[in-house]
Amino acid sequence: MIKEIKDIDYINNLSNYKVTLNNFNKVIGYYFDNKIIGFLDYSVMYEKIEINYIFVINEYRRKGIAYNLIKYVIDNYDFENITLEVNVNNTNAINLYKKLGFKIINIRKCYYDGVDGYLMEVKNDNFSN
Ligand SMILES: CC(C)(COP(=O)(O)OP(=O)(O)OC[C@H]1O[C@@H](n2cnc3c(N)ncnc32)[C@H](O)[C@@H]1OP(=O)(O)O)[C@@H](O)C(=O)NCCC(=O)NCCS
Structure with missing residues (x-):
């Protein structure tokens, strides 16, 4: 089950990534047996959405959980585009986003402590302004 996380x-204890809540961002979690096994932190800025971070606990990886978390956002918002930055060496995540x-x-030079990042985007052909 996927639902918004308030806790x-x-x-912030699941990974090294720390969520900071503001007026724009939301965190959704993937629940299994009442336990959060993955989460997605994203910002909704009017017609644009930015993915800030996605994480799945190691033993639950490669079961489609990250795919379904992002698909939830794609299916539930009327957005113009979704963008994100990813480390050029993070092949697993790049494959996920391509899928x-x-x-x-675009390439963000030295975005991650000297390592380049890719700027990736998906557009919504059905966006109604
Ligand atoms: C990246 C991450 C979120 C993927 O989560 P996941 O739930 O295992 O991903 P999914 O099972 O939904 O995989 C969907 C697709 O992503 C790609 N993918 C995911 N893990 C992969 C791996 N280990 N090797 C190759 N491709 C991979 C594949 O295309 C996969 O589709 P397939 O299984 O049909 O081949 C997870 O590995 C993770 O938490 N990594 C550490 C945090 C991180 O790097 N976050 C991204 C920051 S930008």
Whole structure:
């Protein structure tokens, strides 16, 4: 089951990534046996959505959980585009985003402590302004 997470302290102990809530961002969790096994942190800025971070607990990986978390956002918002930055060496995540239709549209030089990042985007052909 996927639903919005309010208990940010719990999420902040799952990985090194720390969520900071503001007016734009939301965190959704993937629940299994009442336990959060993956989460997605994203920002909704009017017609644009930015994916900030996605994480799945190691033993639950490669079961489609990250795919379904992002698909939930794609299916539930009327957005113009969704963008994200990813480390060029993070092949697993790049494959995930490509599978969801994201394309590399730019390179962010030295975005991650000296390592380049890709700017990736998926557009919504059905966006109604
Ligand atoms: C990246 C991450 C979120 C993927 O989560 P996941 O639930 O295992 O991903 P899914 O099972 O939904 O995989 C969907 C697709 O992503 C790609 N993918 C995911 N893990 C992969 C791996 N280990 N090797 C190759 N491709 C992979 C595949 O295309 C996969 O589709 P397939 O299984 O049909 O081949 C997870 O590995 C993770 O938490 N990594 C650490 C945090 C991180 O790097 N986050 C991204 C920051 S930008």
